[in-house]
Amino acid sequence: MDTINIKIDNKNFQVPKGTTILEAAKSVGVKIPTLCHMHLHDLNVTHKPTGCRICVVEVEGRKNLVPACATECTPGMKIKNQTIRVLNSRKTVLELILSDHPSDCLICPKNGDCDLQSMAQEMGIRHYYYKGEQSTYIKDRSAAIKRDMDKCIGCKRCVTMCNEVQTVGALSSINRGFMSVVAPAFQMDLEESVCTYCGQCVAVCPTAALTEIDHTKTVIRHLADPSKTVIVQTAPAVRAALGEEFGYDPGTLVTGKMTAALKDLGFNYVFDTDFAADLTIMEEGTELLDRLTRHLNGDKTVKLPLLTSCCPGWVSFFEHHFPDMKDIPSTARSPQQMFGAIAKTYLADKLGVKREDMIVVSIMPCLAKKYERSRDEFSTDGNPDVDFVLSTRELARLVKQAGIDFKSLEPAEFDHPMGESSGAAVIFGTTGGVIEAAVRTAYEVFTKEKLHKVEFQQLRGMDWIRESTIDFNGTPIKIGIAHGLGNARKLLEEIRDGKSEYHAIEIMACPGGCIGGGGQPLHHGDSNILLARQKALYAEDKSKVIRKSHENPSIIKLYDDFLGAPNSEKAHHLLHTNYFDKSNHIEITKE
Structure with a gap:
């Protein structure tokens, strides 16, 4: 150089x-x-x-x-x-x-x-030397993100993230002079726009012009209500980043301390979303193998590649921008929503709790999860499968608000039966992790042979678009991976143009995957922080006794006692979903 x-x-x-x-x-x-x-x-x-x-x-x-x-x-x-x-x-x-x-x-x-x-x-500013008219705008509250443009300083970081990095096109500068503002087209609300709620705009906003919708106060009220059974699930990426809010180095795993803090906060049961990640592999993996088998047997009607469906920001993205392809992604719900559905049926029955008296709280690295929980298809008679979602940052604030000394906590274990998980589940939190977890199970089911080396290094890394061919004992399976919605767009356009040769593609909306989610501690674009978080998840995977989703005994018991089999009628009703054409929303075209 x-x-x-x-x-x-x-x-x-x-x-x-x-x-x-x-x-x-x-x-x-x-x-x-x-x-x-x-x-x-x-x-x-x-x-x-x-x-x-x-x-x-x-x-x-x-x-x-x-x-x-x-x-x-x-x-x-x-x-x-x-x-x-x-x-x-x-x-x-x-x-x-x-x-x-x-x-x-x-x-x-x-x-x-x-x-x-x-x-x-x-800079030592202690007085307002310039006084005049202040800009005022209508506050915009969506299911996930709040816009308070009175606090916008016009830096346009959010515009760059939304248009250049994510290629969503929900935000741009409109009007001129004193009335200029960053907003969706025609100053419509976010929920009327093509916003995917990925939260990357929130992650880069230097002020409170863009913030997450905070459910903390409502959760506290339910924790204080003795008539409610309040349970909580924690996503895999949270444990690799939460510690940063308490002075730990990036990539420090705080799984046990996080569990202890949640119990000290008063949650009746503390579970792991990793349990539901294993369940997702059973459903999504079965769907993948079914499509592959039919394709290899000459069925020309099979839709390939199968696209993963764990990320709600990505789901919203293709519903807005690629609705003609909504029959290609897996119909499996995300782990968050699978957890909620099982908690309010299987677990509620075991505990003898009425559905309406069970409150399910999620701790997520992602703001799109707040939007996902509000979707109509994820509720029964108006009662949602997941009641509230707190971001990693919100959990940290709640722990501090409660006066809990996080560093002095003795590590605690997750509760059962929905706290047991495999190493495959924990790597869901990083780009490449979902498809690697799926391959571990799909290989053994497809080949009927034991997979002794479970790490697929060729699926790992931080390159924006990656591809690899995995040998299923003589059958080559071509896999694509993309993180960041701008990169997802490239792969989707290849599929639309008939140029894709992949059998399966994993897509995550946020840079780095969930470790870089819009609700995580702010990393300010530092890839070293994301790499440290990624390394932590792989380390927890390696430390697990069980490293394949289909070997999780709690998952096996769930199917034996309740669901029957992967993709059974009951499983499909509780664990799968439909997608919708949202292309009627107005898009902003880049100049």
């Missing part, structure tokens, strides 16, 4: 040619403040700065201050980052931004975790 020599505040540095001043400064440990910029190199997307002007610097030979995020370094460039002129300019710009921002920090959802608040503190 070619390098050039530059100076920042009279110190000599060597940086890669073609980098911006902001990137160069960051690479050598020099801090330049910014609000609109975000690191997206790992996403292969360029975020075009929109001019917050917080990052301005002086460059020798130039009359005006220049934005560091949009100015490329040149050989011999002399940069001044700490002059009075620079500091005054940054402070003035920030004061102007604050003049059109609500001052309800004490009750704001992002209080203590707000980039704007932190920057105001760092």
